[in-house]
Amino acid sequence: MAELDWSNLSFQYRKTEAIIVSYYKDGQWSPLAATKDFDFHFSAFAGVFHYANACFEGLKAFRGADGxxxxxxxxxxxxxxxxxxxxLDMAVPSEEMFIEACMMCVRENIEYLPPYGYGASMYLRPVLxxxxxxLGIASSTEVLFAVMCAPVGTYSGAxxxxxxxxxxxxNYDRAAxxxxxxxxxxxxxxxxxxxxxxxxxxGYRELLFLDPATKTRIDEFGSSNFLAIKGNTYVTPLSDSVLPSITNKTLQTVASDFGMTVEKRVVPVEEIAEFDEVNACGTAVVITPVCSIDDKPTLESTEVTRTYHIPSGDECGKVSRKLYDRIRGIQDGLEEDTHGWCFEL
Ligand SMILES: Cc1ncc(COP(=O)(O)O)c(C=O)c1O
Structure with a gap:
């Protein structure tokens, strides 16, 4: 086991043992291979450097209480x-190949998979x-699929x-x-x-984007979805410009399991004033509570036109805590995985 301070990991790059790679060329993927070489070697004219021909993923592996x-x-x-x-009109790995590459990545870096009990996990970063x-703007005909990883704690370090x-x-949008x-x-x-x-x-931890067309509805945070609790209802924005979060999808099922009503719908900005609890949710942030949201004419402005104080304040809300405990319990093998969400190595 690597000598790391498991209880004080944040969300940061850390070199591990190996990465997994496969190259797509002439209509086929090369066999998945583990390499200790973390540097890629390819042309300065590669599309990724100029036109951002790239996409990626983020998921986690956990060492359970049961080992x-x-x-x-x-x-x-x-x-x-x-x-x-x-x-992006580029070649993509099959579902089986993707999962096998992720499993290989965990196996090859097993020393870096945090022990149970520290609230830490192994974050996997697959990229295409x-x-x-x-030279011209075009989709890529040759693609590198790689999976790397890092042991992580909380996203904000808190x-x-x-x-x-x-x-x-x-006055900024993340999507059009x-x-x-x-x-x-x-x-x-x-x-x-x-x-x-x-x-x-x-000094703000999070930035909350609005729908780019009308700027009247909540979209999501820059790296996580928005989820709010209103009485016994789970509310999350319905929008074409939001990333469909796997954590959010999971939590919606968990909320239904708890007998809550789940509303995936348009959320007007002013409705924030009616929420009991507000959180960012995603693989990296899991559930991270928000205590207040400022509205300013521009991000550069020193003027704050309205501050929404979330009633749960400096504590994580009770319902959010319950949702958090269930999802983390399933990931840690403490709660029954009734929906078959976990893939054992
Ligand atoms: C923009 C954005 N929204 C939401 C999420 C959360 O998605 P997931 O729960 O699948 O990690 C992420 C992270 O992947 C993200 O980058």
Whole structure:
């Protein structure tokens, strides 16, 4: 086992043992291979460097209380990367190949899979990148599929379930109407770097994007979905420009299992004032509570026109906690996996 401070991991790059690679050329994928070489060698004219011909995924592996190793819903990530790569018109791995590459990655880096009990996990990062030399704007004909990993703790570095502040992105969008917001493609993330830097410099943990067409409805955070609790109802935005989060989908099922009503619908910004609990949800953030959301004319402005104080405040809300405990319990093998979400290694 690697000598790491398992209780103080954040969400950061850390070199591990190996990465898994396969190359697509002339209509076929090369066999999956593990390599200790973390540097890729391909042309400076590769499409990825110029036109962002790339998409990726994020999923986690857990060492359970029972000693078993579980990957959480890798089949869903496989489907999503196939959609994202399909949108870029590049070759994509089959679902079986994707899952096998993820399992290989965990096996090859087993020393870095955090022990049970530290709230830590192994984050897997599969990528598809276009590598053939090209000058004109075109889809890639040669593709590198790689899976790498890193042991991680909480996304923000704060203690689990510690609420943080957020600000609305009034004058920036992460996606265009009819654009690529619903795909996990690299270009979406470049768009959010500058507004995120502005928000972070002002001390906000999160940036909440609105629907790009009307700027009147909530879309999602830059790297996670928006979920709110209103009485016994789970509310999450319905929007074409939001990434379909696997965590959100899972939590909706969990909420239904708890007898809650699940509403996936348009969420007007002003409705924030009616929510009891608000969270970011995603693989990396799991459930991360939000305690307040500022509305400003622009991200650059010092003026705050309205602050929405979430009633759960500096504590994680009770319902959010219950949802968190169930999903983490299933991932850790403490609760029965009645929906068959975990793939054992
Ligand atoms: C923009 C965006 N929204 C939502 C999510 C959460 O999705 P998931 O729960 O599948 O990790 C992510 C992370 O993948 C993301 O990048």
């Amino acid at each position: 078993k190793i579980r990957l959480f819903r890798p089949d869903e990530n496989a489907k999503r990367i196939r959609r994202s790569g399909g949108h 990148i276009g590598i053939n030399p090209q 203690k689990i379930l510690t609420p943080g502040t957020a600000v609305l992105a009034r 109407p009819n654009g690529t917001g619903a795909f996990k493609i690299a270009a979406n993330y470049a768009t959010s770097l500058h507004p995120y830097n502005l928000a972070h410099r002002q």
